[in-house]
Amino acid sequence: MVRWGTLAAAAALVLAATGCLTPLRSRQPLTPVPVPASPLVGVYEPGAPASWSGISAFAGASGVKPRIVVYYSPWNNPFAASFAQTAWGHDAYVLVQLEPRGVALASIAAGGSDAYLRSFADDVAAFGHPVMLSFGHEMNGTWYSWGAGRTSPATFVAAWRHIVGVFRAAGAANVTWLWTVNSIEGAASPLSQWWPGAAWVSWVGIDGYFFRATDSFGSVFGSTIAGIRTFSSAPILIAETAVGTTADRESQIDGLFAGVSAQRLAGVVWFDQAQQAGLYHQDWRLEDDPAALAAFTAAAAAYLGVRG
Numbered sequence: 001m002v003r004w005g006t007l008a009a010a011a012a013l014v015l016a017a018t019g020c021l022t023p024l025r026s027r028q029p030l031t032p033v034p035v036p037a038s039p040l041v042g043v044y045e046p047g048a049p050a051s052w053s054g055i056s057a058f059a060g061a062s063g064v065k066p067r068i069v070v071y072y073s074p075w076n077n078p079f080a081a082s083f084a085q086t087a088w089g090h091d092a093y094v095l096v097q098l099e100p101r102g103v104a105l106a107s108i109a110a111g112g113s114d115a116y117l118r119s120f121a122d123d124v125a126a127f128g129h130p131v132m133l134s135f136g137h138e139m140n141g142t143w144y145s146w147g148a149g150r151t152s153p154a155t156f157v158a159a160w161r162h163i164v165g166v167f168r169a170a171g172a173a174n175v176t177w178l179w180t181v182n183s184i185e186g187a188a189s190p191l192s193q194w195w196p197g198a199a200w201v202s203w204v205g206i207d208g209y210f211f212r213a214t215d216s217f218g219s220v221f222g223s224t225i226a227g228i229r230t231f232s233s234a235p236i237l238i239a240e241t242a243v244g245t246t247a248d249r250e251s252q253i254d255g256l257f258a259g260v261s262a263q264r265l266a267g268v269v270w271f272d273q274a275q276q277a278g279l280y281h282q283d284w285r286l287e288d289d290p291a292a293l294a295a296f297t298a299a300a301a302a303y304l305g306v307r308g
Helices: 003-018 054-061 083-090 105-109 114-127 153-169 216-227 247-263 290-307
Strands: 040-044 067-075 093-099 130-137 175-184 202-209 238-239 267-270
Touching: 003 093, 040 093, 054 083, 054 290, 067 083, 067 238, 067 247, 067 267, 083 093, 083 202, 105 153, 105 202, 114 130, 114 153, 153 175, 202 216, 216 238, 216 247, 238 247, 247 290
Parallel strands: 040 067, 040 267, 067 093, 093 130, 130 175, 175 202, 202 238, 238 267
Antiparallel strands: none
């Protein structure tokens, strides 16, 4: 007598042969974010990933449709798949800044967080669309537990490579690995010692802000870009930036976009948050300043037109 299990197995083989049971990921190969033919303008809104409303408001006010949306993910938090799906529905890539707060990078490198990382990687792969991931951003600065003076460059590199290895083993081929440094004008540690190597990095990100009216694209980013180009030819994204409430804010916004365009960078992400806590944590929101908002709209339109 033929058992039902045998029949089921035979049926499954037939269906698989015809493609009916072929998993989604095998029908649609996972791919990372492509190097853009036209520039990407992105935004961080403090409500993400719990809410999309801030991003919608930003797009409505500025007339700029973000192609990258950022959220900061505390260690052990799962991948925000619903937010990523909403972003994809709005033609935007999600950029996840993985922050190793409360965990030693040596432990990560030794496999102590592998269960969490595998779960995160599985969720990213199941999402199926390109995702940008950055781990331990601004490590060349001194203000984070994973940064200069608190964690050695060798330990950071070991943790970075281990994380990438876990994701690759999980089949998360849709990840673009964004190695994100702080502008060297605001950091105290050489960049190259934190570099995991070209085999472990897809793109390079730079964070930097216009704090004063005397700041320019060249003074904020120029030396950092030049330094990176001595050891990497990867696409560069300005991953976090804004212009403070300076007396020359509108022209500085124009200069930001002009500099990104002149350097042929992959894009720029505006940090749209009102921090209001001194020189280094100003009110970066465009919606609080109509003149700055108009300057951003015009500069972004020109930038997209030139590069588009």
